[in-house]
Amino acid sequence: MVKGRVPRTKDFTVNFRDDWEPSEKCAVQAAQARILQCMPLLAPLLPVKMSIEQLMPSCVVDIAPIIVAQFLDGRTGMSYGFLAYQLPTGPVEKCTKCTVLVTRSGCDKTSPHPNDDWILLSFDPDSLMLEVSRSLGDITSPSFDSWLILSQAAANVALARRFKAAGRSRRYVDMVENQGVALCHFHGFVRRAALPANVAYFGQDRLPLPCGSVESAVLTIQEKAAIAEKVLSCDRDVDYAGDVHVEPDHGCVVSCDFETLERIAGDSKFGLRYFETYKCGPAANGRCGCAGAGAGAGKAKGKGKGACGPLGLFEEWVPGAEPEP
Numbered sequence: 001m002v003k004g005r006v007p008r009t010k011d012f013t014v015n016f017r018d019d020w021e022p023s024e025k026c027a028v029q030a031a032q033a034r035i036l037q038c039m040p041l042l043a044p045l046l047p048v049k050m051s052i053e054q055l056m057p058s059c060v061v062d063i064a065p066i067i068v069a070q071f072l073d074g075r076t077g078m079s080y081g082f083l084a085y086q087l088p089t090g091p092v093e094k095c096t097k098c099t100v101l102v103t104r105s106g107c108d109k110t111s112p113h114p115n116d117d118w119i120l121l122s123f124d125p126d127s128l129m130l131e132v133s134r135s136l137g138d139i140t141s142p143s144f145d146s147w148l149i150l151s152q153a154a155a156n157v158a159l160a161r162r163f164k165a166a167g168r169s170r171r172y173v174d175m176v177e178n179q180g181v182a183l184c185h186f187h188g189f190v191r192r193a194a195l196p197a198n199v200a201y202f203g204q205d206r207l208p209l210p211c212g213s214v215e216s217a218v219l220t221i222q223e224k225a226a227i228a229e230k231v232l233s234c235d236r237d238v239d240y241a242g243d244v245h246v247e248p249d250h251g252c253v254v255s256c257d258f259e260t261l262e263r264i265a266g267d268s269k270f271g272l273r274y275f276e277t278y279k280c281g282p283a284a285n286g287r288c289g290c291a292g293a294g295a296g297a298g299k300a301k302g303k304g305k306g307a308c309g310p311l312g313l314f315e316e317w318v319p320g321a322e323p324e325p
Helices: 022-045 058-063 065-072 146-166 170-179 214-233 258-265 295-300
Strands: 013-017 082-086 098-103 118-124 127-133 181-186 188-190 199-202 242-247 251-256 268-270
Touching: 022 082, 022 098, 022 118, 022 181, 022 258, 022 268, 082 146, 098 146, 118 146, 146 170, 146 181, 146 214, 146 251, 170 181, 181 258, 199 214, 214 242, 251 258
Parallel strands: 013 127, 188 251, 199 242
Antiparallel strands: 082 098, 082 181, 098 118, 118 127, 181 251, 188 268, 242 251
């Protein structure tokens, strides 16, 4: 059972494999190639791995080794961020298993080894599974962010089911069913004005949450459910492409197609520089123009429901309010 701690190998049913079916091997190789193709754009946003000595003062390691051991669970350090590939599900209404290709914990995220640094995380209604090549031996630690990665994948399938049942957002349904989804986390922010209009964003007005926490995973599911309601209640069919989870004072988690991710990466900066762009500013087409005065101001200007945050501090994503640039 997940109890708010870091993911451990024993949380999963581990399957060492060397008997990949040709179709499985082809799908995984295609996913690897797409991740590696995208990596040069993301490399500036993904710092290199840090050792235990770099992460924690030696006095802490010496005095409280049990605390360090519990947190790292045998890992030798920590890297920041991830780029994963949620494999196509096929028809979402029949989907009973979801699989994500990720890099193993502790590898160089910006330059993973073509054979030895990859793990498949899967889940079905009854179990969590971790599949690796036999060449990895015992190096099977899942990512610190595994709960977040799996919650993103589950929520994507749930959204695609709702959209397909309603005959809406066919681009998104096709991405989940046939193309696969890019899942990415980096410790920086994308400039809000550079986000495509059909990419939602959320979390900017929440308390900061560690990306690998169960709380962050739960928030992802809750917010994506709210996005589905926004999209389905819009007067016109929204060409929905994905979303960005903005984690205040921390970073972003992106879920979209790889082309959109590459576009987002080109307008992102490591660090906090672009977080301020999510604060309310001058009125934009389809956005609340209250500049902090509260939701009523948006209504007074004929915008319908106010699009500012609950405290009038942040803008919110409005589906279908802006043309795709």
